[in-house]
Amino acid sequence: MNILTVSNLNFSYGKKRIINNGNISIESGDIVGLIGNNGSGKTTLMKLISGIIPGYSENIIVNSKSIGVLIEEPSLYKDMTVLENLRFYCKLYRQEYDVISKYKKTLDVEAFLNKKVSKLSLGMKQRIGLFVALIASNEFILLDEPTNGLDPTGIDSLLKLIKNLSLDFGITFIISSHILENLDKVCNKNVLIRNEKLISLDSSEYMKFKIYSFEVSQSMIVECLEENKIPYEVNKRDIIVSVSDIEKVESLFNEKNISISKEKTSLSEVYFNDK
Numbered sequence: 001m002n003i004l005t006v007s008n009l010n011f012s013y014g015k016k017r018i019i020n021n022g023n024i025s026i027e028s029g030d031i032v033g034l035i036g037n038n039g040s041g042k043t044t045l046m047k048l049i050s051g052i053i054p055g056y057s058e059n060i061i062v063n064s065k066s067i068g069v070l071i072e073e074p075s076l077y078k079d080m081t082v083l084e085n086l087r088f089y090c091k092l093y094r095q096e097y098d099v100i101s102k103y104k105k106t107l108d109v110e111a112f113l114n115k116k117v118s119k120l121s122l123g124m125k126q127r128i129g130l131f132v133a134l135i136a137s138n139e140f141i142l143l144d145e146p147t148n149g150l151d152p153t154g155i156d157s158l159l160k161l162i163k164n165l166s167l168d169f170g171i172t173f174i175i176s177s178h179i180l181e182n183l184d185k186v187c188n189k190n191v192l193i194r195n196e197k198l199i200s201l202d203s204s205e206y207m208k209f210k211i212y213s214f215e216v217s218q219s220m221i222v223e224c225l226e227e228n229k230i231p232y233e234v235n236k237r238d239i240i241v242s243v244s245d246i247e248k249v250e251s252l253f254n255e256k257n258i259s260i261s262k263e264k265t266s267l268s269e270v271y272f273n274d275k
Contacts, residue, residue, distance in 0.1 A: 002063060003028040003140055003172045004049065006198065009059040011041075011048060018044050020196035026174070026189070028063075028139075031166050033183030034176040035271060036193035042176040045193065046071060046142045049174070064172075066093070068137035071144040074129025078118040082109060082128055085117060089135045099135055106168070107131050107161065123154030127161070134165070143175045147182055155179075159186045180267040190267055204244035206270050209262040211239050211249060216258055228252055235273075240265065 002025045009022040018041040026032055034042050047053040049060055050069045076085050086100050104110050107127055112120065120128070126146055133141045143162070147155045163186045165171050177183050183190060190201040201207065213221060221239055225232045230248060233240040241249055246262060253260040 001028050002026065002061075003030075004063070004174075005061040006049075007059055007061075009048070009056065009198075011044065011053075011056070013044075017196050019048075019193075019198065022198035024191055024198045024200060026172065028172055029166060029170050030189050031162065031173045031175065031187045033180075033187035033190040033267065034174055034193070035178075035180060035183065035190060035267070038178075040193040041196075042193055043071060043144050045198075046144055046174065046176065050142055062140065064137060064139035066137040066139070068133030068135070068141040070126075070129045070133045070142070070146060074125055074132060076117045076125065076128060076132070079116060081114050081116055082120070083113040085128065086113075086131060086135065089132045093136050095135050099138075103131060103134055106164065107134075121154075123150050123157065126150065126154075126158060130158075130161070134171075138169060138171060140172045141174075143173060145176055145178070147177060147179060155182060162186055180271060184267045187267075190270075192271065201267070201270055204242050207243040208233075208240050208265045208270075209243065209246050210265060211241060211246075211260055211262050213253070213258055213260050221260075224252060224256070225249070 004026040006022055006024045009019050011019045034045065036042050044053070046069070048056050049062065050067045052069070077088070080088070087097060090097055090099060104113070107130065109127060109131065112124060117125065117128070130143070130146070133143070147158060150158065159182060162173055162175070166173060175183065175187065192199040192201055211221065212218070218237065218239060222232065222234070230241065230245050250260060
């Protein structure tokens, strides 16, 4: 089931067009990476989806009761404890305190519940901000640059947490980040905002695989592809085929009793090769 459908979306700030006839769909349980240059419209799109910027319900259909949002830094009360903050947001979003018990172990915050927010590390503040988003919605969460300012350990910890929340509770995430490697680790889909367009990087035009074998030469692989009229690209030493052709390629080499390996092209390769 689609938890989000964006259809024919247009948005401008004054005379500056941000999104021109944008269309995307996201299924329940997806972890979607949102990428693009500064000023491309990533945060704006999140604000449109969440309703922070209202008036676009005809173009943006959300099939969840609520949306949790963490845009920029978490809105936490520094002189209150973590538990006091969480209880405040439970009241704000009309949730029972049981939701704190439900997620406190998963988010690994039990040891910090009685600490004041002002005493927390940046990584823990981001974790508490994610907790607040979970209180707002256990279905659909938007995270804008959640790893900003975190050290490598903090980044890895937060990404694993997001992945576990999706797997264990079926929560859908949209995550924006400038660090494409981070999105590669957790996202099963990616959307690029470029030149006012919303581009799904999971279409056959963009999703590709590098193929190689330890049994035959690269030139022999190319020869087999050409004989069977399978389109391919060569980038330095890599032979690349489209996702729409990968099953055909595997079947072809299986018939020849040749073991073939595949590796999905990274998000950074897709992003920079498309410029």
